[in-house]
């Protein structure tokens with residue numbers, strides 16, 4: 433309490449007094465300040481009204497009346513800001529949402545890790561590439577992936593802003609214009625799958641996919657039953673506080689971070705005494721917090737109170753990413769602590785970040801079965817606790833990449849070099865994502881309301 437009462441007043445710049453981890457060190461501070469000033473004059477990327485609407489939908493999901501599909505790249509790349517790649521990302525999320533909604537008998541709320549997911553926290557500040565020690569890559573808004581572009585450049589923040597607006601503008605126009613070519617990326621993937629010797633095994637899944645697509649088309653494309661249009665929200669990790677502050681604007685009595693609808697605080701920056709929690713406690717967007725197996729139940733209760741002092745429905749999403757082996761040991765105590773404190777949160781599961789392995793050559797990968805295993809255990813623990821899993825959080829792409837092992841095509845470690853494109857963590861590819869949606873449908877059927 434003592435700690436909280438000293439913090440009852442909030443100002444959008446109050447975080448600057450505290451330690452902020454994972455912030456770039458700009459060699460030219462004058463140039464950095466000039467960029468922040470320019471960002472502060474630019475239009476909001478999303479509107480407060482949409483943010484409020486999303487909070488309402490997350491509240492519904494927390495109560496078990498909707499289900500959340502949250503997903504996209506680990507880190508977006510500027511070179512992927514193309515119509516085809518954005519279309520493929522949107523389509524895989526929409527197709528998965530139809531499969532999930534069919535199984536759950538609930539509307540599915542779609543939130544992309546998109547239009548602003550350009551910032552990465554990194555465990556190591558430096559790495560060695562071809563014998564040279566260089567700063568690690570921190571996302572296209574900070575530095576470049578090429579070894580000779582690793583110096584943080586503030587101009588990249590402006591580029592990030594404009595890539596986010598271009599991406600969201602294209603998403604909005606696709607939604608308003610309808611999806612005439614829903615089958616297109618599907619047929620393209622089907623073609624590549626048919627070439628493989630595993631086609632026989634894959635056939636049954638493809639038949640399900642076809643059914644799902646017909647199902648989607650039969651209810652008028654992908655329009656939301658209530659709103660008469662597709663609803664889709666954006667999110668990214670709220671990491672770079674200078675950038676987030678510049679896009680945070682007052683509206684009535686409240687402040688909204690207009691860089692995205694939902695911001696989440698990463699596992700590495702959720703310390704209550706530090707700048708990220710201080711900044712985000714004062715903005716009115718829904719806020720996610722990632723929780724690894726090191727999360728202490730008492731700490732998480734205190735953190736939840738800090739971020740959501742008024743217990744506002746739909747404000748807080750707790751995203752567990754414990755690792756397949758840790759769920760049964762760790763999750764029950766977290767759920768119990770939050771429930772006994774009387775807190776209303778949306779529980780989410782990110783089955784990706786606790787199941788990452790590094791191969792001998794340095795590639796990071798994740799195995800399809802571990803991802804599925806964490807989900808299975810998480811659904812089971814929530815069922816036993818009498819709580820709802822409000823949704824799932826994936827790193828995935830609509831493209832045919834080779835980054836995670838397993839799945840119906842049984843990608844092996846030796847297959848990963850073929851099309852490993854991620855600049856950071858490995859994503860489920862198009863086929864693995866669809867298959868994942870079918871497999872978790874089973875858990876959702878058991879969780880159906882009423």
Ligand code: PEP
Nearest residue numbers: 506698699700722753785
């Ligand atoms: C991420 O979501 O890409 C990420 C870095 O996650 P976490 O903070 O859970 O490690």
Ligand code: CO
Nearest residue numbers: 506827856857
């Ligand atoms: Co990641």
